[in-house]
Amino acid sequence: MFKNYFKTAWRSIIRNKAFSLINITGLSIGIAASLLLFIVVQYEMSYDRFQPNYDRIYRVVTQDKFDKDITYNSGVPVAALKALRTDLPNIQFGALKSIYGSQVTVPSAGNATGNKFILKSGIFFIEPEIFNIFHYDWLVGGADALKDPNNIVLDERTATTYFGNWQQAMGKTMVLDNAITLKVSGILKNVPANTDLPLSVLVSYETLKQYGSAYNHADNWNTTSSNFNVFALLSPAAKAADIDKALLQFSKRHYDVMQTNSVKRNFLQPLGTIHFDRRFETLGDHVTSKTTLLTLSLIGLFIILMACVNFINLSTALSVNRSREVGIRKVLGSNRSQLFAQIMSETAVIVCLSVILAMGIAWIVLPYIKHIASIKEPLTLFTPKTMGMMLAMGLVVILLAGLYPSFVLSKFNPITALKNKMVSASVRGVSLRRGLVVMQFTISQVLIIATAVAVSQMNFISKADLGVNKEGVLVLSSNGDSLIQSKQMAFKQQLLQVPGVQSVSFNSDAPSSDNTWSSNFAYNHQPDEKFQVTLKFADADYIKTFGVHLIAGQAAAECDTSREAMVNETLLKKLGIKNANDAIGKEIRMGRNKWLPIVGVMQDFKTNSLREEIKPLMITSNKSFQFLTAIKLRTHQLPHTREAIQKIWAQFYPDYAFAPSFFDEDIAKFYQQEEQLSLLYKIFAGLAIFISCLGLYGLVSFMAVQKTKEVGIRKVLGASVASLLKLFSKEFTILIIISFFIAVPVAWYMMHTWLNNFVYRISLSGWFFIVAITGSILIAWITVGYKAIRASLANPVKALRSE
Known part of the structure; x- marks a missing residue:
């Protein structure tokens, strides 16, 4: 019996090559995408789980x-x-x-x-x-x-x-x-x-x-x-x-x-x-938000659902063409359970072929996924967990994709089926198919909106004004021991002789960094304030090297120990001081150290990443903490300038490795995960749209066959290609508009929540939603239009003979 089921299933697949190809392509891409997302999410969730306790x-x-x-x-x-x-x-x-x-x-x-x-x-x-x-x-x-x-x-x-x-x-x-x-x-x-x-x-x-x-x-x-x-x-x-x-x-x-x-x-x-809590630093290389993993999991679920929707839509649509076969089987004694098993076996064959193809796709793509996600070690496809997931996914897809078509076909009335009076409108599930198309394009539009917002936010971050000059600043690090510090001034003078070097500063920290060095403090000989101040230690050229703007006073003078201080606008605001000049000459103290006169007030710059608010900041000089050398370079001949700097480093510090980095590259690392998420949105939004279009193309192809005679009559009666195109696209346009109104609140909530991770962010303007609906309609029209125009241009005489 089972052998007969699978033989019949294979014949049915061969007989409907185009629709089988659409189903297998959609399912294999959906399964492969979901599998790859499962591997990434499972990897992130596995941190330190190998520990016995x-x-x-x-x-x-x-x-x-x-x-x-x-x-x-x-x-x-x-x-x-x-x-x-x-x-x-x-x-x-x-x-x-x-x-x-x-x-x-x-x-x-x-x-x-x-x-x-x-x-x-x-x-x-x-x-x-x-x-x-x-x-x-x-x-x-x-x-x-x-x-x-x-x-x-x-x-x-x-x-x-x-x-x-x-x-x-x-x-x-x-x-x-x-x-x-x-x-x-x-x-x-x-x-x-x-x-x-x-x-x-x-x-x-x-x-x-x-x-x-x-x-x-x-x-x-x-x-x-x-x-x-x-x-x-x-x-x-x-x-x-x-x-x-x-x-x-x-x-x-x-x-x-x-x-x-x-x-x-x-x-x-x-x-x-530890791996998911952004309140605390980790000893590893990154922290992953559980919200991000949930988002990736939902995307994987949505894509596999869309692939199943394609299968259900095409299978129920094709059921019209199989009505006579079902009628004959019922007359010859087949019961509903046998017909149900027959259709489910066809589904199982298609899903198994899709799973095999999906495994091949995933195996090819997997080495590239680790570069998109924050994964350093090679990922393995053939693991017990992955194989278990693959088996479970295959069974779930068989059930999701096969149950409803099997139910529809096995329920056909044999007399009506043998008379071949089954038409598309009479097959139960037309309204369901419309609902499923709405679901597909709802998911697609949510992903389009999410992608547009994520890309816009990352562009905003890359172009955001940090309040300092981040371009062309080379940063050299050292351990700050006495040998290095004793040669700093001579080293600085040699660097300033290099034509491509504009200025040099010794400091503890760049203006924008992941530094969390802070202290309790007191202002103007009052008791300690009710908040902390972030600390940075720098020489007099820090302002010039990083392009920090002073709105009052002057830069702190060069000194081996802390003698003068500069503060930022945020600190004054939290202290209730409205005029920056009022702070000049007042004294500030960190911890229980000595009181320092405030000689300058800096215009606010982003002290940390754009996820966080600007922190109250104090900068003073203290040579023992100046571990970094920041070198402002002219933008031309950077390789030549860098080589000259390396030679001077080797001359002064032969016992220390030369380990340079650029300030703007260090800032970019703050947002590595967001960049990766933005890229994943782009990839999987594209896959979702592709799968939707596959299903849409299949349904329009079926409609074209079903409406062959109608199209011929309309052409004989003078219908234009445009009117015939409208005939095919009208219903799908309405469904896409309905899906848009469902997608808007979902996408708004999802991206509003994501943007809340940033203190400095774009606003969710209406343009994101206009782009989504316009893009979806255009994509659908192109997909529908290709097949519809071919049907419209067909010879009407052949169409009228096609009964």
Whole structure:
């Protein structure tokens, strides 16, 4: 029986080649697109889930609540670690401190100064106790390798990069920042890329303790750094809510409100939320919004639904041509269940062919998807989860696409069917088909609007006025040690001799960055304010190099220590000062440091990304924090200028790697995920429109066949091509307009929610919606018009003989 079902199914597919091709193409593209989106979403959701104690691991984080502000920090004061272990002895704690941009030097026989590597992914001073909380596999050694000072552990990939292979790395020495000699005492297996703890270079925590205040604040409860993270492993019986209550009492005991003018408290952040919570920094390379993943999941669902809609529409439309076959089968004794099984088997054959083709498409496209999404490691198509998803998707598509056509065909009246009096209008489902077409174009228009909004927002960001000059500023980073700082002025003078260099500034931070360095502060000898101020440290040429505008006063003078200060407009607004000149000469103090006179007021510039409001800002000079060299370049002959700068760097700092970046490129990294989402919208909106057009083309093709005689009569009676085109397109135009009115509120809500991620954003004007409806109608007319014009131009004599 089943053999007969599938043989008949194959004959039916061959007999209706065009419609079968449309169905298979639409389903295969829909399944492939949904599968690729599933792989991306599943990858993002898998972060750190390989940890055996995933559900019991937490990070201890900090909230600062001011009267006018609430800030969050992923770290805790260094002093809190010992107190946590004392106050909560039943919990296992482990700490690590991360630093970025450091340099390691690996001795080399062929290189007198050794091979230098900049650790952009971070170096971690780590306690052995971390390995009681997290599980990692070791090739050589174990957690004990990090007990003693001046020991370093590398992962297999990093050890191979530094020493040729990991076996040769054991026992060798490395130098951190030209100051700390470290011995390789262990090798970790490569850490999976889907982790927010990319532990590739680990230094024993005891090493950190040896270098005192330069790296540590062991007794300071008032300094909280996002680079100092404490993780906790709860026992199976412990409840996070109970621990949070205990941490609230812990916070009340240890934090002095008078010192910070805020209510500070610690609480637990589950490991499973670290990758998705934008309030806190992650030790990995990016944070992904769950809203983004939900959006991608919905797009995948919509596309597969659209492909199923095409199948249902074409199958029910074609059912007219199969009415006599159904009638004969019923007369010969076939019951409804047998006919139902027959139609479902045809659906299964088409879906199976589509799944095989979809797998091929996904396999070809998959290597490119990782460049669109924030995925660093190669993605694998043939995994148990993916295959399970593929099987489930195939079964669901068979049911979605096959149930209704099978129900319609199996219900035909055999007498009416044998007389071949079944016509399209009499087949149940005409109104359903219209509803499904409306659903298709609703989804298409939602995606068109979403794409237009996302692209416009990203164009707005790329062209937004940051309040500073971001073009042509080369940024060099160093670790700020005394050797580099002692040569800074001579280095600066040499740079200014290069024809392509306009100005040079030493500073702690670019104007717009992901810097979260802030402090409590006081103004004009008043008590501490109810909000924090963001801090940057820079020399006198910072204003000129980055094009910062002063609206009052002058730039702070050059000084090795903090002696004068500049503030921005936002700080004055929050202080209630309307006239910038009124602030000149007043004094400001950060933390419990000395009072500094305000000598300049800066016009507001974007201190962070455009997702955030401009923060109250204070800039002062302090040479010990000026780790960056910013060089303003003339736009012509950039490669030649860069080469000259590199030679001067090598002349002054031969022991330090040359690691330049451009300010505008660093800013672009803020919005990498939004750019990727915008690109995904473009791709999948295009696929949705293509699938819609496939279905529309199939339905119009069927209509053309059904109306062959009508078209012939109309032409004989003098109907023009335009009137015949109207005959075919009128109904679909009405359906598209209906779908537009459904799509508008959905798209508005979705994109309004997305735009809320940005403080500075475009407005949702009516043009986005006009473009969507105009584009949809034009696309539909082109699709319908091609087939309709062909039918209209056919010989009417042949049409009248076509009964």
